[in-house]
Amino acid sequence: MFPESLNFSIRKPINHFVDMLVTNYGSTFRAISDAILQVLLLIEGVLRGTPWWVVIIAFMVLAWLGTRRVVLTIGVGIMLLVVGMLGLWDQTMQTLALMTMATLISVVIGIPLGILAAKFRSVQRIILPVLDVMQTMPSFVYLIPALMLFGLGKVPAVLATIIYAVPPLIRLTDLGIRQVDHEVVEASTAFGGSPMRILFGTELPLAMPTIMAGLNQTIMMALSMVVVASMIGARGLGETVLNGIQTLDVGKGLEAGIGIVILAIVLDRITQGFGKPRRFK
Amino acid sequence: MFPESLNFSIRKPINHFVDMLVTNYGSTFRAISDAILQVLLLIEGVLRGTPWWVVIIAFMVLAWLGTRRVVLTIGVGIMLLVVGMLGLWDQTMQTLALMTMATLISVVIGIPLGILAAKFRSVQRIILPVLDVMQTMPSFVYLIPALMLFGLGKVPAVLATIIYAVPPLIRLTDLGIRQVDHEVVEASTAFGGSPMRILFGTELPLAMPTIMAGLNQTIMMALSMVVVASMIGARGLGETVLNGIQTLDVGKGLEAGIGIVILAIVLDRITQGFGKPRRFK
Amino acid sequence: MSGIQIRGVSKIFGAGADKAIALVEQGLSKAEILEKTGCGVGLRNITLDIPAGEIFVIMGLSGSGKSTLVRHLNRLIEPSAGEIFFDNTNVLTLGRKELRAFRTNRISMVFQSFALAPHKTVLQNVIYGQISRGTARKQAEAIGMEWIAKVGLSGYEHRYPDQLSGGMKQRVGLARALAADTDVILMDEAFSALDPLIRSDMQDQLLQLQRDLAKTIVFITHDLDEALRIGSRIAILKDGELVQVGTPNDILANPANDYVARFVQGRTAVHA
Amino acid sequence: MSGIQIRGVSKIFGAGADKAIALVEQGLSKAEILEKTGCGVGLRNITLDIPAGEIFVIMGLSGSGKSTLVRHLNRLIEPSAGEIFFDNTNVLTLGRKELRAFRTNRISMVFQSFALAPHKTVLQNVIYGQISRGTARKQAEAIGMEWIAKVGLSGYEHRYPDQLSGGMKQRVGLARALAADTDVILMDEAFSALDPLIRSDMQDQLLQLQRDLAKTIVFITHDLDEALRIGSRIAILKDGELVQVGTPNDILANPANDYVARFVQGRTAVHA
Amino acid sequence: SYCGDGNTLTFAGIGWESGDFITKVMETIFAKGYDCKTDTITGNSITLENAVATNDVQIFAEEWIGRSDIWNKAESEGKVQAIGDTFAGASEGWFVPTYVVKGDEARGIKPVAPDLKSVDQLKDPAIVSLFSDPEEPSKGRFLNCPSGWTCEGVSTAKLEGYGLGDSYTNFRPGTGTALDAAISSAYKQGQPILFYYWSPTAIMGKYALTQLEEPAYSDACWANLTDPAAKHEAACAFPSVKVAYGVNSEFAKAAPEIIEVLAKATFPLDQVNASLAYMVDNEVDAAKAAEVFLKEKADIWGAWVSPEAKDKISASLN
Ligand SMILES: Nc1ncnc2c1ncn2[C@@H]1O[C@H](COP(=O)(O)OP(=O)(O)OP(=O)(O)O)[C@@H](O)[C@H]1O
Ligand SMILES: Nc1ncnc2c1ncn2[C@@H]1O[C@H](COP(=O)(O)OP(=O)(O)OP(=O)(O)O)[C@@H](O)[C@H]1O
Ligand SMILES: N[C@@H](Cc1c[nH]c[nH+]1)C(=O)O
Ligand SMILES: [Mg+2]
Numbered sequence A, B: 001m002f003p004e005s006l007n008f009s010i011r012k013p014i015n016h017f018v019d020m021l022v023t024n025y026g027s028t029f030r031a032i033s034d035a036i037l038q039v040l041l042l043i044e045g046v047l048r049g050t051p052w053w054v055v056i057i058a059f060m061v062l063a064w065l066g067t068r069r070v071v072l073t074i075g076v077g078i079m080l081l082v083v084g085m086l087g088l089w090d091q092t093m094q095t096l097a098l099m100t101m102a103t104l105i106s107v108v109i110g111i112p113l114g115i116l117a118a119k120f121r122s123v124q125r126i127i128l129p130v131l132d133v134m135q136t137m138p139s140f141v142y143l144i145p146a147l148m149l150f151g152l153g154k155v156p157a158v159l160a161t162i163i164y165a166v167p168p169l170i171r172l173t174d175l176g177i178r179q180v181d182h183e184v185v186e187a188s189t190a191f192g193g194s195p196m197r198i199l200f201g202t203e204l205p206l207a208m209p210t211i212m213a214g215l216n217q218t219i220m221m222a223l224s225m226v227v228v229a230s231m232i233g234a235r236g237l238g239e240t241v242l243n244g245i246q247t248l249d250v251g252k253g254l255e256a257g258i259g260i261v262i263l264a265i266v267l268d269r270i271t272q273g274f275g276k277p278r279r280f281k
Numbered sequence C, D: 001m002s003g004i005q006i007r008g009v010s011k012i013f014g015a016g017a018d019k020a021i022a023l024v025e026q027g028l029s030k031a032e033i034l035e036k037t038g039c040g041v042g043l044r045n046i047t048l049d050i051p052a053g054e055i056f057v058i059m060g061l062s063g064s065g066k067s068t069l070v071r072h073l074n075r076l077i078e079p080s081a082g083e084i085f086f087d088n089t090n091v092l093t094l095g096r097k098e099l100r101a102f103r104t105n106r107i108s109m110v111f112q113s114f115a116l117a118p119h120k121t122v123l124q125n126v127i128y129g130q131i132s133r134g135t136a137r138k139q140a141e142a143i144g145m146e147w148i149a150k151v152g153l154s155g156y157e158h159r160y161p162d163q164l165s166g167g168m169k170q171r172v173g174l175a176r177a178l179a180a181d182t183d184v185i186l187m188d189e190a191f192s193a194l195d196p197l198i199r200s201d202m203q204d205q206l207l208q209l210q211r212d213l214a215k216t217i218v219f220i221t222h223d224l225d226e227a228l229r230i231g232s233r234i235a236i237l238k239d240g241e242l243v244q245v246g247t248p249n250d251i252l253a254n255p256a257n258d259y260v261a262r263f264v265q266g267r268t269a270v271h272a
Numbered sequence E: 001s002y003c004g005d006g007n008t009l010t011f012a013g014i015g016w017e018s019g020d021f022i023t024k025v026m027e028t029i030f031a032k033g034y035d036c037k038t039d040t041i042t043g044n045s046i047t048l049e050n051a052v053a054t055n056d057v058q059i060f061a062e063e064w065i066g067r068s069d070i071w072n073k074a075e076s077e078g079k080v081q082a083i084g085d086t087f088a089g090a091s092e093g094w095f096v097p098t099y100v101v102k103g104d105e106a107r108g109i110k111p112v113a114p115d116l117k118s119v120d121q122l123k124d125p126a127i128v129s130l131f132s133d134p135e136e137p138s139k140g141r142f143l144n145c146p147s148g149w150t151c152e153g154v155s156t157a158k159l160e161g162y163g164l165g166d167s168y169t170n171f172r173p174g175t176g177t178a179l180d181a182a183i184s185s186a187y188k189q190g191q192p193i194l195f196y197y198w199s200p201t202a203i204m205g206k207y208a209l210t211q212l213e214e215p216a217y218s219d220a221c222w223a224n225l226t227d228p229a230a231k232h233e234a235a236c237a238f239p240s241v242k243v244a245y246g247v248n249s250e251f252a253k254a255a256p257e258i259i260e261v262l263a264k265a266t267f268p269l270d271q272v273n274a275s276l277a278y279m280v281d282n283e284v285d286a287a288k289a290a291e292v293f294l295k296e297k298a299d300i301w302g303a304w305v306s307p308e309a310k311d312k313i314s315a316s317l318n
């Protein structure tokens, strides 16, 4: 195969670097971690503290406001009810808190970065390989140092989820804006629209279907991280799945898996509803 | 929380069903598995049997044909060389074989399904929730039964990779075709273009940027499955990552992770190159 | 050849067409129906004969339904009511295959908004109809190059639409329709973006085509001079209704009503 | 108000403009340069004064560079060479902010291809310029509704562009430019899709605007009647070059060359 | 013989350090001494256990007997069986780093709980707050065995049995890796941490850990702890564990010569610990540690194999 004489390795320096970080900067990272944790606990507190039927109704209201579709609204209600009936209510709320936070942060990071990438070729050049790394570097490789730094539990889980889930949103925001009809943008420019006005009034609305496809993927990928999240101690549905599969209890894993799928569908349909222009509702 | 009186469970029936499948149809599934395995082994045999420098040159030629960009072509060469120098050549070729097969099958399945979804609302209605399930149902839930049916190793790994990686391609093919300028399609129709001619001559080329974004995501997601694949016994880079992280050897995990990232970038850049219309090369 | 017969065709745009079509029958105006149902009335109860081998001109106010009408002829739009016959076969009953054959061999179109394929060169756009029909690429390209030359775009055959000016795009659309070599050509304001020199050249070519090859040409224009020059017969639409049909002289001499009279007034002095 | 001065403006499209511009200076023809470098010559060395408060008409063959020229005036296109002055300030040196202010307050445009925002209603499209300028929405809508009425689109204000006919879209573009209420209005074949009735109505409105508010209007048209009717001055382009500028009568009486003569021949009899 | 007939001898590629090391040693022994074509398939333990049942894998070198549902089921169906003892004296329990009790002068860490000795002291609010869980600050955090392992169920039961359920969160990392990372991280930063752990492991060799005392083991208590449905009112220590070679039954029938070796191949516990420490100290992988072990400890492994195999193996190492 490949001649061994050419080999080199970065193993030791990397391991030493991680060691050094943990030993010397552990407390700094812990402080950051605690701050993020507070927000998370707040969201979780609200979701878990509210009676289940209130949560279901709240989601149905959101679904209605977002989509104005009766069938979908009822569907959301039934799906959440099923989650409850499978005995997964509490886990679902914990996972929901984590996913809501991760999705929100992804949107807050992803859309602006996507816009920058669309506007500046240089940003795009730098960002694309980074996204490749974020999507394909196995989570555990960065999770191990992350959890040594931030401690076990929800915080590294949220970070890993964001790292893994944000790239499609960035990529598709970029693509969507680049695909906007050049003539329409030119007309806005000719009438003296400011860059911000053109962005918010013309480019983003016209790129919306593509951006929403990105958000859909971000939500899907976030929810596909639920199990990984619980591998580092985040509670919720992932834990149940893990427990099911580690004891070869496919049924148990499947039930919790269904919970995850339902969460994905509910979150996706509601966000897609809000992203659709009013005209087509 | 949620009242327990409403609970129900599907655990037992599912577990019994899986048991029944394994007991009664195990051999059938093994036969299917063997057929797939032969193809895989063939690809792998070629990749591993060829001297490393031939493989590198072959990839550089592909990169050149696809992109006509000198820097990128050299970049591909260097990256593959780095993989070799990290001592990961053999694992990389194994992973490459797996990923090539999974990506090819994803394209063969994904683009036609995406086209159907774009053409028929009914297909889209059915397909979308299925894709949600494929993307968010934790792989292990279906991997465990798959493992029992197909045995350990590459075959369930390829199946899991396809299940997880094909949805973005389907979704974005669908989106891309729906977004094609209606007037252009209308003109083709008016001149009596057959559905096939319109599809291949007008819709697919115009949807290409979006479809290629889907293929990019498919490749990224396939490569993010490498570690999961080795959890069920597929050889390659994932094995090294797994070994690294199981022994808290972040450096080792990172090296193999870099190998995965490089594979992702190489595969992505080459496919994107081939997907770009000649005019913009 | 027995031309095209349009029989009682109405077209309502928007959801709830049934309700709107009832109102159309009650004789409510376009604006009233728009307000009541949110539906746009495209055409109301058009009955019209387009003889074969003639240049048939359609005129009318902007928004009066001209484009909608010609799009019915090749079934890009399905009527809400009515029937359309082409050589005595009902176009609306054509199956998918027959419709395709009909479109490749019998009828082609110049679109008001050009509708060029942005990813194809001028030449590729122009030969689309021939290729659809199965002509060999070489032969199709020869035909295409000929038409490209005729519309004055030689040298631009390998350019893409986004590198052309408005009028050049329109000429590509024109060449595409003409190169398809069909019996009927629908021309929706096909000369609107052309300068007078090229335009009169194109008019001459059209007349020649009609004379030599007996093509049926349905021609929408806003230019009365043009209509008078090339039209064998002129139809005038208003708010989706057919107001008058006749030869140019008929119309100039006996305008059916005030609207038509105003429409043609600018030129009466010159040509009457 | 001292109008617009265009000084030695050339525009080359495509990569390798430097090489092409040298060939332009050597006096090679547009077709030769296209063949040699693959670059399109949009404009070559145009020097032209557009006086304030006039309707200035630009005519010329399709592809002769008319759209390219007017797009330079609001800097949608940067020239490959030359300078453009507006009220004695060089438009090319404007900073980003100044350019924006210039576009919101001083100059608006009707696009040949309409370029409407497909996701906005007619009204939202029409008030875009006012909103950009910071006018309160209510007030902007009042202005917008007025112009929508003037172009004959009342009742369509909440429709979307894809529900309109070609001419209706053009009128939305027209209303958008007029509602912006700027000193200069660039009109690129702004009436090409309109029927004669609406068109003459629009011409009247334009003349009135120019008379009452002393707007400067740069108007591209292919219709010589129109040019003669509304133009204070006419410029004629050919292959990117300026062939003649003058009052309508000048041009009809003393065409600079054969090209111009052919260009105006159809109408000389009527108006001379 | 099995290998002589051209069969491949496949090992379970179990990832934890001791499993990795032992697998590598045994693989070399059979490859070099018995001319076997050998192979190792990586995976997590559950999939590999299943693979032994289906004979995709023949040898699972470090099977903690009687603890995995899937293994138990396969064993009761006669598909797999346990051979020999991989090592004796494996142990498990609840631990805190020794510096929590005694401090660590070298690193300037003061003893924060100098009196902590046994599990019944854990209820003390001062101790609880020492191990405080950031996600639920009013409680302490007990770092359990990874979710889904047998030890997780037992420790959960113990938490209830010792009456600690209200004062501690039962924190289950999803994987052994996460558990290890949490422990090393806390250790390197000198923070208090309370966790389940076992030996032989690299961590046990690397760090000074103190096991908390528990009430003496009894069968009745253990039966109660391992029954997930039961109520747990008291608890007791872990029993000593049997760790054996798990093999496929058909394979066992077909390869008596290999089974014979496995039956004899018991690693002394301190030898396993020494090899794990060697891996950590020298930052080398299990393959290297196995090589060194085979080179230097022929007296240990020499007794497991036939004399000619021993010669072949020794010869191959030079
Ligand atoms: N983006 C572009 N890239 C390349 N060439 C271009 C581009 N835009 C315009 N051209 C070329 O510049 C020349 C002038 O185009 P322009 O649009 O100004 O013509 P025009 O006078 O407006 O014609 P029309 O009356 O047909 O609208 C044409 O030859 C055209 O091919
Ligand atoms: N897709 C559509 N949805 C809704 N209304 C439509 C649609 N297409 C056309 N209309 C309406 O139908 C009427 C006729 O439109 P059409 O395009 O046929 O007019 P036209 O006579 O071709 O006008 P122009 O000369 O401006 O091109 C218009 O009132 C228009 O608003
Ligand atoms: N996973 C096995 C073996 C083990 C215990 N502790 C560490 N490993 C169990 O839970 O019993
Ligand atoms: Mg029309």
Ligand SMILES: [Mg+2]
Residues within 6 Å of the ligand: C165, C166, C167, D066, D067, D068, D112, D188
């Ligand atoms: Mg133009």
